[in-house]
Amino acid sequence: MAMKQCPNGHFYDDEVNAACPYCGKEQSIINFGGATQAPPGWGGGGGYGSQTQAPRGWPRPDGGATQAPNGQDGTRGGTGGTGGMGGYGGKTQPPSGWGTNQTGGTGSYGGRTQPPSDWKPEKNTDEGKTMPIMHKDVQDPDVGWLVCIGGPDKGRTYPLKAKGNTIGRAGSGHKFDISLDKDMNISRDAAVASIGYDAKRNSFVFICGESSILYLNGEVAGSRSPLAPFDVIEIGNSETVLLFVPLCGSRFDWINGLKGGAVR
Amino acid sequence: MNSIAPVPRPRRLLSYWVGNMQQQGGREYQEDSFCFINATDVTEIRQNGLLALLADGMGGMEDGKAVSEAALQCMREEFAAMDRSGDLGAQLMQAVRRTDERLFARFMGRGGTTLVACLFFGEKLWFACVGDSFLYLSREGALVRLNAEQNQQHLRYAEAIARGELDPSPANEMEDAARLSEFMGSGNIGEMDATRRPLALQEGDALILCSDGVGDVLPAEELGACLAVPDPMQVCAQIDTRIRARALPAQDNYTALVIRCGY
Known part of the structure; x- marks a missing residue:
C-alpha cells in the first residue's frame, strides 16, 4: 500500500495502477523546475497516522496490465470542421457549424479507449458543457478593418469582428480570421x-x-498594445504591411449607434 | 553561574493530508486538470507552501484539455517564482492574470478553462477562482462555499440587484444561465473571486476543490457527508461513488481535490 505522486502532481495508489491513471498521453510532462520536486512515496504529511487505503470504485486494471484510464488516452478524434471558432463575450456569433464537430461518436474513440460501459456520450449536444457567454441572435457586423498596404497580399481588406481576430497563414488544420495566404515568410x-x-x-x-x-x-510591439486609427502593423521579416482602420470608436459603436446623430 | 536558557520548543505547524479523484463521466474527452505541488514534502511546504490547482477546460470550445493543462503549467511556474515574504494574495491574483494572458497568447481565445488555485502557506490559505468551479471549506461540521461563480446568472442577478430587484429566479431561469462571464484564456479577466487577506486555517479544517461535474451534481450536504471518513483519498472515493449512483447520462467530467489540515 503506497500512495504515489506522479510528476504531474496527481496522487494515486501504485498497487492499483502501475502508472498514474490521470495522465493521458496528450498531457505534457511538466518540469517542476527542480525546486518543487515531489519525493517518492507518501508520508510527508506529518503526523497523520492513518493507513492510506485504495479508494473503492477505483478503476482496476484487468489482468494486471496497465490500463488506460477511462477514455483519457488519445481520444482526440473528430475535432476537424469548425476552424473559425474564436468567439467569446461581446456580440460574437458562434460559427454556423458550431456544435457539429461532436459527431465523431464511437468512431472517435479510435478503438483504443472506451468510455465507462454504463455511460454513453450524448451525440451532437453541448448540453451541460462549460461554455462562455455567446449571443447567437445578433448579426456579426464588422467593427473595423485591416487593409494590406504592402507585401504579396497588397490591396486585400480583412474584416475585424467583435472578438479576438487572429492573424496568420492558413495551413492544414489551421484557419485564421485574417489569413495572409501569399506571404511565405x-x-x-x-x-x-x-x-x-x-x-x-x-x-x-x-x-x-x-x-x-x-x-x-x-517600433517593436509589446505583448499587448492598444491600437489607434491608422496604426501600421508589420510582421517579422515579411514584406506585409497592414493598416488598421476602425469602425467602432469614439464616434460610433453597434450598441449606442452614431454619436451626435440617430441611426435609422 | 551557568544558567541554562530554556530551549524554545519548536511550534508544530499544521500539516496537510491530500487526496484527489478524477473521472470522465459521460463525456467524450477528459478536459479537467488538477495537480498538487509540494503536497508530500514537509520542508517544501514550510519554505514555499502547498499549491492545489483545479482547472475545468471548456468542453464547448476547442481543445479544453490543452488549455486546462497549460493553465496549470503556467500557474506552477508562477508559484515557483513567488516572493514568500511579500503579499501572497496580490501575487496569486497577478499570477492568475498573467496566466490568463499567456493562455490567450497561446490559444488566441479559441479555448478556455476555469481555475481554482489554493495556496497554503504558514497555516493560512489564499485562493483565486475564475469561472464556475467550486471551493468549499469544512469547519466544525459545516460546509461553506468560499467562492462565487462568474457566469451569466450571477452577472444578471447582480444587475437585477442594482435595479432593486432582489428575486434571483429570473436570473436562475434564463437561458444559458450557466455560461461563463469570465474564464481563463479570455486575455481580459474582469472579475475574479480571490482573497486579499488570507484565511487562517485551524486543525480539523478540510477544503474541497471540485469541478462543476461534482459541485452541480452533489449538494453541499452530500459533499459534507463524504467528509465523514478521515482519509482524503477515501473522501474522494465516496464523492465518486455518490456521483456514479446518480448515473446521469450527460455527466460532466468530474474532479475533486480534498485537503485536510491537522497535526
Whole structure:
C-alpha cells in the first residue's frame, strides 16, 4: 500500500495502477523546475497516522496490465470542421457549424479507449458543457478593418469582428480570421498576432503571438498594445504591411449607434 | 553561574493530508486538470507552501484539455517564482492574470478553462477562482462555499440587484444561465473571486476543490457527508461513488481535490 505522486502532481495508489491513471498521453510532462520536486512515496504529511487505503470504485486494471484510464488516452478524434471558432463575450456569433464537430461518436474513440460501459456520450449536444457567454441572435457586423498596404497580399481588406481576430497563414488544420495566404515568410503553425475588440471599452487591443516579432508603427510591439486609427502593423521579416482602420470608436459603436446623430 | 536558557520548543505547524479523484463521466474527452505541488514534502511546504490547482477546460470550445493543462503549467511556474515574504494574495491574483494572458497568447481565445488555485502557506490559505468551479471549506461540521461563480446568472442577478430587484429566479431561469462571464484564456479577466487577506486555517479544517461535474451534481450536504471518513483519498472515493449512483447520462467530467489540515 503506497500512495504515489506522479510528476504531474496527481496522487494515486501504485498497487492499483502501475502508472498514474490521470495522465493521458496528450498531457505534457511538466518540469517542476527542480525546486518543487515531489519525493517518492507518501508520508510527508506529518503526523497523520492513518493507513492510506485504495479508494473503492477505483478503476482496476484487468489482468494486471496497465490500463488506460477511462477514455483519457488519445481520444482526440473528430475535432476537424469548425476552424473559425474564436468567439467569446461581446456580440460574437458562434460559427454556423458550431456544435457539429461532436459527431465523431464511437468512431472517435479510435478503438483504443472506451468510455465507462454504463455511460454513453450524448451525440451532437453541448448540453451541460462549460461554455462562455455567446449571443447567437445578433448579426456579426464588422467593427473595423485591416487593409494590406504592402507585401504579396497588397490591396486585400480583412474584416475585424467583435472578438479576438487572429492573424496568420492558413495551413492544414489551421484557419485564421485574417489569413495572409501569399506571404511565405509567415509561419503556418500558429497565429502571429491577434486583434481583440473590447466591447466594454469600445477599443481595440493588439496582441502579439509567440512566433514572430511584430512592429507597430515601426517600433517593436509589446505583448499587448492598444491600437489607434491608422496604426501600421508589420510582421517579422515579411514584406506585409497592414493598416488598421476602425469602425467602432469614439464616434460610433453597434450598441449606442452614431454619436451626435440617430441611426435609422 | 551557568544558567541554562530554556530551549524554545519548536511550534508544530499544521500539516496537510491530500487526496484527489478524477473521472470522465459521460463525456467524450477528459478536459479537467488538477495537480498538487509540494503536497508530500514537509520542508517544501514550510519554505514555499502547498499549491492545489483545479482547472475545468471548456468542453464547448476547442481543445479544453490543452488549455486546462497549460493553465496549470503556467500557474506552477508562477508559484515557483513567488516572493514568500511579500503579499501572497496580490501575487496569486497577478499570477492568475498573467496566466490568463499567456493562455490567450497561446490559444488566441479559441479555448478556455476555469481555475481554482489554493495556496497554503504558514497555516493560512489564499485562493483565486475564475469561472464556475467550486471551493468549499469544512469547519466544525459545516460546509461553506468560499467562492462565487462568474457566469451569466450571477452577472444578471447582480444587475437585477442594482435595479432593486432582489428575486434571483429570473436570473436562475434564463437561458444559458450557466455560461461563463469570465474564464481563463479570455486575455481580459474582469472579475475574479480571490482573497486579499488570507484565511487562517485551524486543525480539523478540510477544503474541497471540485469541478462543476461534482459541485452541480452533489449538494453541499452530500459533499459534507463524504467528509465523514478521515482519509482524503477515501473522501474522494465516496464523492465518486455518490456521483456514479446518480448515473446521469450527460455527466460532466468530474474532479475533486480534498485537503485536510491537522497535526
